Amino acid sequence: MDTMRDRFAPVVSRLLDEDPRVAVVLAEIGKDGFTEARRRHPDRVINVGIREQLLVSAASGLALTGLRPVVHTFASFLVERPFEQVKLDLGHQNAGAVLVSASASFDWPAGGFTHMSPGDVALLDTLDGWTVHVPGHPDEAETLLRHAVAAGDDKVYVRLSVQANTRGLAVDGTRFRTVREGRAGVVVAVGPMLDAVLDATEGLDVTVLYASTVRPFDAAALRRATETARADVVLVEPYLAGTSTAAANDALAELPHRVLGLGVGRRELRRYGGIDEHVAAHGLDAGALRERIGGFVGAGARV
Template sequence: MRDSFVDTTTTLLAQEPRTALVLADISAALFTAAAERHPDRVLNVGIREQLMLGVAGGLALTGLRPIVHSYAPFLVERAYEQIKLDLDHQAARAVLVSIGASFDRASAGRTHLSPADVALVDTLSGWTVHVPGHPDEVPGLLRTTVAADGSAYLRLSTLSNGRPYPGDGDLVLVRDAGAGAALLVAVGPTLDAALAATEGLPVTVAYTHRPRPFDTAGLRTLADNEVILVEPYLAGTSARVVAAALADRPHRLLALGVGREELRRYGSAEDHLRWHGLDPAGLRRSVTGFLTPAAADRTPTPAMLGQYV
């Protein structure tokens, strides 16, 4: 996903004179040629993430459209006050693009883990959040986001689904298990694991790469009375949105994601998926435990198994 982001941003800098890029050393070497061609619009402030956001706010106030890039914990957590004040408070709009996701660089330790980034951005008002599930989703999302006027956060990962699902982020029906089935909403790169985990279960699976604004209309269309959220960041981040959208209906909600307890382990991204129960086996345990006994024990029919779209 980072390679796709670099290529698309380099092209945008050449095609759109309003586009600017602000870095804090991370990925700077990948933009060397772009910086030489556009020295006034590609700015590397060094290891000063708070300054990076302040500079982006200033560029936005001059009429430029800044893209701000770093690892998620440096971009969102370390510089959150500057996002709140130098961007939001000043009505200065920017596009934040992170790498590292929740635990992509787990081998680098706790400093590089950021499962709470989307929850932090969610405390702000009016932000669009995209969590691509495949590298091929990145160019279109980045171009559309840069062309817009609002503030946005694109969360890139080394984890990926097997195929892209283009679109604006409205819920995409991937597997239809028929009437009365539970609805599972998979965000970003969690989709393949969710599909594997629910194979043969009475669970309809939908996908989105845009948790904010959440497609509440699509949710209301697809949901019956049981909803399962699978998000690749802090568990429960979108629970309030789903609960509000279905407030007029009796429903049960299971919110799966990265746990709040610090594991104090290194390992790989795949290890952390397993430890947090986000691998297919862990998700299946959670889903089958959540489903009512009648639904869990029911023999799947072809309608329940559904079709891939």
């Protein structure tokens, strides 16, 4: 199976052909995928070099002229390093862009902590008006990229990862999907965490919701799920643990409820290892998730 990032350049290259508003801004990373697109659209495929602050500022300038910039590099260089530009050049000026990241929380462990970004979504949560897509499969990534570019002049973040579920689901860029229904609690699986969550909850009487778009948070879907299930909610996110606990608490503010946030821990893992080892170390493999989810919703959750 190809990766989400494998879909990125071909999809956006087609969008460049289809929509004269679309522009692409790169900082060296990913430029080879746009060689042909740059030949066809030299004024709308821009490589600023290894200058991530300029990457975002240039996108803001293009947006202010009426273009729809798609901006790409590793998550740590796209959200964290140029955060001031994301905050001011895009947010403060109300300039829309589509930020498309790669490398996710720990997709390239050999790159070290400089290339890891488990806190990217939490950081964007400090700003107003961002839509955040977290696809769980390359097919979903393609759909959500098109949604993002077509979203007027909105500010959109698309978080791509090499981790993926075995099959893609139909996603609409807005709502959570109900994948499994139960009565003992609700588990929200975000993006590429769905397969592990389904394995972890096999035989447990819980509802599983699938979220490929996490901001805005689909509060209505979570409330509906708690109409038929106990309001014990577990969030399983492929980034910093607890990123969405406040959103879940707000959604259920009128109900007695409990929320458990599972995800990437704050402790830095200083050995490179592989992706699977990082998943296991953060307790995000199916076995560890089953123990933590089962312990939270209680023994009565077994079917």
